[in-house]
Amino acid sequence: MSYFISKDTFLISDSHFGHQAALLKEPIRGKSALAHGFKDFDTFSITMWNRTLRPKDRIWHLGDLYFGSGYKALKKLNGTKLLIVGNNDIGKYDYVRGLKHWSVCRKLRLQIPESRLIKDYLKQKFGKESLKNIYLNAVVCDIEGERIMFSHFPVFNRKPRDRFAHARDILDETFKLAQCSLNIHGHLHSKESGNDFCINVSCEKLGFIPRTLGEVLHSHKKKRSFYD
Template sequence: MDVWFTADTHFDHQLVAGLRGFETPPEHDAFVVERWNATVRPGDQVWHLGDVGMGRLARFSDTLRQLNGQIHLITGNHDEPWPGLRQAHRHQRAWLEHFATVQAFARRRIAGQNVLLSHFPYEGDHVGEDRGSQYRLPDEGLWLLHGHVHSAWRKRGRQLNVGMDVNDLRPLHLDAVTTELAELGSPAETGL
């Protein structure tokens, strides 16, 4: 079993499909599914760090059924069970039909270090202001894998963006994450 990380698939999202060079969301979604399944095997584990699709789950549930791997979801601001939405509690059960787990954030052990997983970075955004600041984890010195910022950066301080836009529209393998964190040094050496 291999372990993968990704974020920001944005299935059935016209704006993101266009920004990624596709004419329509179905064209975009088919390409992402093809890339995903060429990368991830059925028995692999994937940590999806949010913004699965746009709108209601029913709009892209058929697309989710096509994806290889056991997928754990860290909710993003476009996902119905994201706790920043008033009715998030009503959507947990439906999303658990497609994901092994659904949670707001997680902690994993990577290369002997505790690493946090969240949709949001500690700070920064791909727009002018930091949105959802009350839902962001505080930077207390651990590495953070995240999405949300699309192609605004790949590495920034103790933050590593594992989103589709900086990874050739495919999930990123655990070994690549380990290498990138090693290249950055220990979290304390980032000078933040």
């Protein structure tokens, strides 16, 4: 299966619908909701999504979609939606895949000419079963003059003794082998990776409003030129 993306495809990550702990870890969630006149964060998040996307728009969600009763939000969201599985989506994505207008990426998808060579090398280096790692989920493709890895985890950024280290080692190696120019990711919420080739599209970084790939790339180029 291949996944289509254009500059008009929307992006967002780490919605964490129904996740109370996320409200404690990221106070900006509740503050932003209240600032817009909402007492409930999920209602605020759904409203911002649907004010931005029309029903036929396309959006890629880069992982950590919902917790518990947060599944109720998924049927309310506009657009044709792709979930790239994050660490908190394990055990839940079958439900997502069964919903209308949702699809799920739960593998390493290299939509580039070098795909077979890269995967053969990864199997040699990390083992034959390495590409079956449940946390190894990403799409690599050429778009808008860039070779981009879309993933939940950022590359070359992790805590000591990270429990997802094996999958992330493979992601890092893939980024290098594919000669990617950018990594668009989530996972970090309001934090940054510290790498100028990484773009964090966690909802906290986007003001809880999905942004198109074109907007994300334009903003990143402006930021780069400001610091150059």
